[in-house]
Amino acid sequence: MSYDSSMPTPATHRPTAPAPPQPTAGPQPAADPREAARQRLIVALDVPDAGAASVLLDRLDDTCSWFKVGLELFIAAGPAVLDPILRRGHRIFLDLKLHDIPNTVAGAVRSAASLGVDMLTLHAAGGPAVLSAAREALAGTSHPPELLAVTVLTSLDAAQLGAIGIGRSPADQVELLARMGLAAGIRGFVCSPQEVGALRALTGPTGTLVIPGIRPAGGSLGDQKRIATPAQALQMGASFLVVGRPITQAPDPAKAAEAILEEMAAVL
Numbered sequence: 001m002s003y004d005s006s007m008p009t010p011a012t013h014r015p016t017a018p019a020p021p022q023p024t025a026g027p028q029p030a031a032d033p034r035e036a037a038r039q040r041l042i043v044a045l046d047v048p049d050a051g052a053a054s055v056l057l058d059r060l061d062d063t064c065s066w067f068k069v070g071l072e073l074f075i076a077a078g079p080a081v082l083d084p085i086l087r088r089g090h091r092i093f094l095d096l097k098l099h100d101i102p103n104t105v106a107g108a109v110r111s112a113a114s115l116g117v118d119m120l121t122l123h124a125a126g127g128p129a130v131l132s133a134a135r136e137a138l139a140g141t142s143h144p145p146e147l148l149a150v151t152v153l154t155s156l157d158a159a160q161l162g163a164i165g166i167g168r169s170p171a172d173q174v175e176l177l178a179r180m181g182l183a184a185g186i187r188g189f190v191c192s193p194q195e196v197g198a199l200r201a202l203t204g205p206t207g208t209l210v211i212p213g214i215r216p217a218g219g220s221l222g223d224q225k226r227i228a229t230p231a232q233a234l235q236m237g238a239s240f241l242v243v244g245r246p247i248t249q250a251p252d253p254a255k256a257a258e259a260i261l262e263e264m265a266a267v268l
């Protein structure tokens with residue numbers, strides 16, 4: 001089952017677009033499965049500088065419409081790196097994984113909201129007061145991004161969680177943090193393919209679930225362990241797929257993206 005038809009219809013975010021009443025970046029229903037797939041594939045621009053980002057954008061401009069900018073590129077190139085992506089008409093997932101006291105996170109969220117991005121991450125482990133402050137910080141902003149809470153980093157296994165004083169299993173900790181996030185009014189989460197089914201059950205059809213760790217069938221795993229194919233992730237309830245190296249390090253990134261879109265479209 002896919003969640004395309006039951007997802008909310010957001011306004012398309014562009015720098016000049018009027019603000020939607022509710023911040024949601026959920027996929028837009030599209031009659032054409034290929035277009036529906038395009039609107040749900042996010043390419044991770046995990047590159048060291050604006051020049052490398054620009055090379056990739058040139059190659060993917062006609063194929064993809066969402067790009068993730070994370071800490072590596074954002075710290076190296078600054079907020080200005082977002083402008084050419086927006087000018088090309090694309091949407092941006094700004095993956096900064098904010099984690100600080102409520103007042104500081106609220107300020108960072110307001111700053112990010114002024115950049116024209118459509119999704120922004122923060123750590124659920126900051127606690128309910130941080131999540132509420134982040135949500136409240138968006139009130140009155142003209143272009144509110146959808147807030148996505150990161151629950152448990154996939155690099156934290158039971159031993160690593162134990163080392164920071166958490167005795168629960170990663171799965172139980174994910175569920176605890178997701179419930180806390182929902183209670184604080186957060187509707188979007190980043191999670192691994194392993195957790196998407198459980199989180200979909202918690203959020204219902206209107207939650208936005210963004211899933212990294214995607215590998216096309218037969219592709220190289222890299223350092224990802226909890227993986228799913230594009231079709232599997234959609235069938236388990238993913239709203240968006242985040243794909244990095246299988247596209248960005250392919251000899252022909254556009255061709256690699258096309259193959260993934262085809263696999264997604266087949267189940268939409």
Ligand code: C5P
Nearest residue numbers: 044046154212213224242243244245246
């Ligand atoms: O290259 P690859 O497809 O593995 O890239 C996945 C992207 O998703 C990277 O930007 C990575 O930082 C991010 N990510 C992840 N696992 C998480 C959260 C984010 O792989 N749990």
